[in-house]
Amino acid sequence: MLRAPLVVEFPFTRSLGPVQSAFLTGLRERTVLGVRTTDGKVLVPPVEYDPATADELRDLVEVAPTGTVTTWAWNPGPRRGQPLTKPFAWVLVRLDGADTALLHALDVPGPDAVRTGTRVRIRWAATRTGAITDIACFERDQSSSGVTGRHARPHSGRFAAQEGPVTGIVAQARLDYTYSPGRAQSQYIRALAGHRTVGERCPDCRKVYVPPRGACPTCGVATTEQVEVGPRGTVTTFCIVNIKARNAGNAAIDVPYVYAHIALDSADLALHARIAGIPYDQVRMGLRVEPVWSDDARFPDHYRPTGEPDADYDTYKELL
Amino acid sequence: MNRDVAIVAFGQTDHLRRSDELSEVEMLMPVLHEVLAATGLRTGDIGFTCSGSSDYLAGRAFSFTMALDGVGAWPPISESHVETDGAWALYEAWVKLQTGDADTALVYAYGKSSPGSVRDVLTRQLDPYYLAPLWPDSVALAALQAQALIDAGATDEQDLAAVAARSRDAAAGNPHAQLRGPVPHGDYLVRPLRTGDCPPIGDGAAAVVLAAGERAGELCGRPAWIRGIDHRIEAHGLGVRDLTDSPSTRLAAERAGAFARPVDTAELHAPFTAQEVVLRGALRLGDDVTVNPSGGALAANPVMAAGLIRLGEAAARIHRGASDRALAHATSGPCLQQNLVAVLEGDPR
Numbered sequence: 001m002l003r004a005p006l007v008v009e010f011p012f013t014r015s016l017g018p019v020q021s022a023f024l025t026g027l028r029e030r031t032v033l034g035v036r037t038t039d040g041k042v043l044v045p046p047v048e049y050d051p052a053t054a055d056e057l058r059d060l061v062e063v064a065p066t067g068t069v070t071t072w073a074w075n076p077g078p079r080r081g082q083p084l085t086k087p088f089a090w091v092l093v094r095l096d097g098a099d100t101a102l103l104h105a106l107d108v109p110g111p112d113a114v115r116t117g118t119r120v121r122i123r124w125a126a127t128r129t130g131a132i133t134d135i136a137c138f139e140r141d142q143s144s145s146g147v148t149g150r151h152a153r154p155h156s157g158r159f160a161a162q163e164g165p166v167t168g169i170v171a172q173a174r175l176d177y178t179y180s181p182g183r184a185q186s187q188y189i190r191a192l193a194g195h196r197t198v199g200e201r202c203p204d205c206r207k208v209y210v211p212p213r214g215a216c217p218t219c220g221v222a223t224t225e226q227v228e229v230g231p232r233g234t235v236t237t238f239c240i241v242n243i244k245a246r247n248a249g250n251a252a253i254d255v256p257y258v259y260a261h262i263a264l265d266s267a268d269l270a271l272h273a274r275i276a277g278i279p280y281d282q283v284r285m286g287l288r289v290e291p292v293w294s295d296d297a298r299f300p301d302h303y304r305p306t307g308e309p310d311a312d313y314d315t316y317k318e319l320l
Numbered sequence: 321m322n323r324d325v326a327i328v329a330f331g332q333t334d335h336l337r338r339s340d341e342l343s344e345v346e347m348l349m350p351v352l353h354e355v356l357a358a359t360g361l362r363t364g365d366i367g368f369t370c371s372g373s374s375d376y377l378a379g380r381a382f383s384f385t386m387a388l389d390g391v392g393a394w395p396p397i398s399e400s401h402v403e404t405d406g407a408w409a410l411y412e413a414w415v416k417l418q419t420g421d422a423d424t425a426l427v428y429a430y431g432k433s434s435p436g437s438v439r440d441v442l443t444r445q446l447d448p449y450y451l452a453p454l455w456p457d458s459v460a461l462a463a464l465q466a467q468a469l470i471d472a473g474a475t476d477e478q479d480l481a482a483v484a485a486r487s488r489d490a491a492a493g494n495p496h497a498q499l500r501g502p503v504p505h506g507d508y509l510v511r512p513l514r515t516g517d518c519p520p521i522g523d524g525a526a527a528v529v530l531a532a533g534e535r536a537g538e539l540c541g542r543p544a545w546i547r548g549i550d551h552r553i554e555a556h557g558l559g560v561r562d563l564t565d566s567p568s569t570r571l572a573a574e575r576a577g578a579f580a581r582p583v584d585t586a587e588l589h590a591p592f593t594a595q596e597v598v599l600r601g602a603l604r605l606g607d608d609v610t611v612n613p614s615g616g617a618l619a620a621n622p623v624m625a626a627g628l629i630r631l632g633e634a635a636a637r638i639h640r641g642a643s644d645r646a647l648a649h650a651t652s653g654p655c656l657q658q659n660l661v662a663v664l665e666g667d668p669r
Contacts, residue, residue: 001341003340006379006435012448014448014449016449024449043557043560044559045449045450045557045559047557051555051557052555071468071471072467073463073466073467073510073511073512073513074463074508074510074511075460075510076508076510076511079439079440079455079457080440080455081443081453081455082454082455082457083454090456090460090461090464090510092558092559094559100557100559100560101558102450102559103450103451103456103464103559105454111511116467116468116471131453132449132453132454133453133454169448169449171448171453173444173452175376175379175436175437175440175444176436176437177378177379177436178435178436179379179380179435180341180435181343182340182341182342182343182344182345182346183341183343183346184343213343213345213386213389214345214346215346215349215389215390216389216392217388217392217393217394218392218394219392220349220363220389220390220392220393221392222346222349
């Protein structure tokens with residue numbers, strides 16, 4: 001089976017509302033803010049609407065950087081992106097003054113050093129930007145006691161810092177995959193390596209699909225009979241590209257150029273490719289073309305005119 | 321007044337650790353053909369088609385449009401998709417049948433977890449401000465819930481191991497399951513959860529056909545009538561919720577009429593052992609109820625299909641006369657955040 005690594009990365013730029021902005025600005029300034037609900041509960045981390053009543057919440061309070069573990073889980077194998085690179089405990093921590101718990105990591109030597117009820121305090125990150133990761137992790141706290149713990153105090157949500165409030169975050173996400181294209185597309189790709197284009201015929205409607213995806217989208221049945229198509233084909237429709245694409249693979253291609261739908265001979269579905277070897281303003285529907293392979297490529301670099309007479313419209317009108 | 325709607329056919333793939341030789345549509349198509357063949361319906365006869373899947377699993381954008389190739393969506397069909405478990409696609413189809421716009425529906429779901437790392441992929445469904453930047457994986461969050469349950473005295477590690485063993489024992493009779501028969505309980509993955517407390521990672525697909533009124537009796541010898549179905553959601557923040565309980569499951573069950581009369585069977589979507597303990601409590605299931613005779617998600621967990629499979633397995637037991645009244649449950653989100661409950665019944669024998 002064919003396989004290839006596939007990385008999907010997407011940085012989301014997200015804006016913050018007034019409560020999240022105050023909370024993340026507070027973390028940057030080593031202060032933990034919560035929000036008070038209409039029935040007097042203090043939510044940390046704070047949200048902008050009451051999870052129970054949906055009331056808008058704006059009544060900010062400051063809670064302590066110390067708290068109590070409400071549940072925990074020992075993580076012997078930290079994964080990419082997690083707060084610590086050595087084994088640690090995941091914890092939900094109810095900070096002193098709060099009624100709800102915050103998820104984070106606890107830096108302790110082993111699972112015997114943490115229990116539900118363990119007293120902990122925030123270890124601040126050395127560099128803080130206004131993100132939940134401004135809390136580097138929690139660590140054990142022998143000096144404080146929840147019994148005499150502080151109560152939440154009102155807070156304006158404003159800080160004197162020169163940088164001003166945090167108004168947004170950039171959430172980085174990266175996921176790694178091993179892509180395998182399945183039976184039909186693997187055979188298609190293999191054939192391309194030998195400079196052949198292979199489609200599959202539907203057993204019901206007899207249409208030949210290229211590239212094949214393993215099913216006839218009209219009949220909903222598996223396609224298995226392989227059919228070599230082309231190499232020549234007919235331009236069914238096209239467009240003229242006037243803006244240079246940004247990716248490096250297109251650096252050598254000058255604009256304007258023509259991108260076309262091409263019905264390969266014996267195929268019942270047009271595929272698309274670039275047309276070259278002819279001035280862009282002379283490309284037309286019905287133009288007969290053939291693939292041009294570069295030595296190491298696994299697909300045709302482009303298609304060029306064969307010099308044959310143009311195809312009659314009736315021969316390709318169903319493939320537009 | 322609700323229309324009577326029944327599950328009249330169910331099919332599923334064998335659930336496997338990897339399926340590199342199959343694209344999504346290649347994996348899905350055989351189960352679509354299976355349920356259509358079971359009812360004698362063709363694509364053109366189906367009034368509404370609805371699917372559940374997530375592109376994040378395999379990293380293939382718009383994979384659900386490719387999967388439609390397996391349905392044969394020409395001439396154009398009435399179709400919809402949910403980016404969650406297929407149980408919610410079934411709910412949408414049930415609503416569509418209630419409107420009277422359709423008399424039959426095809427519902428399917430598929431998930432290929434093998435191309436990626438599902439523990440990491442599922443972190444991307446979390447709150448992007450406070451949770452996702454910490455990359456708390458699905459096992460870690462389930463472990464926090466399990467520890468809370470142990471601290472509350474509701475279970476212990478031995479009980480959890482027994483849930484795992486009973487599930488895989490039951491799966492010995494399920495040819496589609498991925499883990500069948502005895503499985504070592506293993507080391508801690510994230511303590512207190514051991515590998516045995518966690519679901520297998522794998523690929524699979526499932527499909528059901530729904531039919532309304534008399535149509536159901538024409539298509540199936542003993543339809544599994546949906547007597548009630550409801551879904552409820554809780555707050556996303558884990559620290560706001562009581563992780564030892566599932567009030568959303570209980571409310572959905574109440575609204576579905578689950579507590580009106582006892583059920584003989586329950587198919588629970590509990591990917592982690594501790595979650596079965598939470599669900600049994602929320603649903604007040606007694607020892608006389610057969611729970612997860614299929615082996616449940618601990619025996620096969622094709623993400624996005626595993627909840628639909630619970631509905632299908634419960635229905636299939638009614639079809640073959642092994643159950644008269646069954647509860648089916650599906651979940652979505654971290655630590656049982658969102659829950660769907662359906663009550664299925666067969667006509668008196």
